[in-house]
Amino acid sequence: MDRKHKIAFIFLDEIHHIYHFVSIAVELSKQNEVQILTYPGKHDLLHKALEKLNGTNVIVEKLQTSLFRAFTDKLKNRKLPRKGFWIKKHQNYILTNFDAVVFSDYYHHYLLRARGENSRPKFIKLFHGPPGRGYSYNKELLDFDFQILYSQFHSEQLKEKKVLVKNWTISGYPKLDVIKFKDVKPLFSNERTTVLYNPHFEPALSSWHSMGLEILEFFFNSKKYNLIFAPHINLFNKLGGDDASRIPEKFFNAENIHIDLGSEKSVDMTYVNEADMYLGDVSSQVFEFIINPRPCVFLNSHKIKFKKDINYRFWHCGKVVNNAEKLPKALKKAPKRFDKKHRKIQEIMNLENFYFEKGSTASQRAAVAITEYLDKNL
Structure with missing residues (x-):
């Protein structure tokens, strides 16, 4: 020097x-x-x-x-x-x-x-x-x-x-040099599968604007799943353009739903570490999630032809569905699909993503x- x-x-x-x-x-x-x-x-x-x-x-x-x-x-x-x-x-x-x-x-x-x-x-x-x-x-x-x-x-x-x-x-x-996983108190005191839902903020890319409330309603009525709803931090500000008051109060009060619209935990991989399954659209956060390979489901609300598009590379890590009606079946089958197919894909992507x-x-x-x-x- x-x-x-x-x-x-x-x-x-x-x-x-x-x-x-x-x-x-x-x-x-x-x-x-x-x-x-x-x-x-x-x-x-x-x-x-x-x-x-x-x-x-x-x-x-x-x-x-x-x-x-x-x-x-x-x-x-x-x-x-x-x-x-x-x-x-x-x-x-x-x-x-x-x-x-x-x-x-x-x-x-x-x-x-x-x-x-x-x-x-x-x-x-x-x-x-x-x-x-x-x-x-x-x-x-x-x-x-x-x-x-x-x-x-x-x-x-x-x-x-x-x-x-x-x-x-x-x-x-470099983010992995800062984030040191530690034992934290679990969000949920039950044996249900915990799903992290992380929609993007841009309407042209996000699943939230067309099916988000329908997804929250599904988890609200579920006896099988917990939900961590931690969207991109920009979804409910001027960039995302949505209003958090549109979310019914019952979802904030549900015992099996945790909502975080932008705290430190939404960016420090706390929820990525806690969840058993990932649900999202185009966020690269899924690449952090699969560092520890686990089942994923993706929401193609805009019906993108993605299979040969590098911009949707992460969608090969799990099942892709076009509407909320198909979500229950996709979540149910995700663990078996993961063991059969997606674990290997995620492991390969990990090697590609991080030196x-x-x-x-x-x-x-x-x-x-x-x-x-x-x-x-x-």
Whole structure:
């Protein structure tokens, strides 16, 4: 290493992004100057994660959006600042004070335009979830100078889709460096099978908008299943556009249903670890679920022709049904189908999704690769 690099992580997202970057930030801070640039707020989970990882070297810098934008955000009850306005206010500070800027989402283009032809700072891309649908192969990936990938399969897919940049590395899945499974009190004090229902937030992809309440009703009346309803954290905010008040109170009060619309447990794999079976549509969370292979059922509410579509790769991990009427039969047969067919498929996908290496963690490997890249290219 030639010198300490100044590296900024931009965090303007919901909490589900934190575990995808925080451990890399901590590892980088052992040899570099690392700041997480974010908006004002408590950021309880972020600070908790840094404390857990002994990330005392990482500086969390809270930057306010303009007073006018902050006022209008408050009027509109926005929890997060509008990214474009926040970045525009702070772009000169970011572009002149850091050697590299790390993103886990796609709001980099505001800074990309401002950087122009300059080669500094370098833009580094982290992914928030294994590749599993079109979002994973966004053409904007080509805007980045360096990409941190999860596996050889990941790199092959990006190359095939022509979105792999010249400089990249395979590190593994850093979220697994933060999440340490521990014994927790079970949600349900019965012997029923526990199903995790995790619908996406976008209406064009989600099963929730067309059959969600019907699914909750099925589990409400079931004597065989418990249900953890933990949808994508954006389903009931401005991105998802749905209103949680549409969910009847009886579902919140049911003894065999647990509803979590966005707590820390909905993003830290607590429910993934507890459930016996997975029920969902297009979330890459299923790849976290099958790290410990178990039965899955998928809801194809939009009747997608998916069998040869890489964007629906995860649907090969279980039975796919087109409507809620077929759900009871699919759930009943899922364990037998799993033993006969889907366990092997899930095991293969695990090997494809996540690179492991003895003697180091994914976060350590990513930090070393970033540092070496900056040493060479700055």
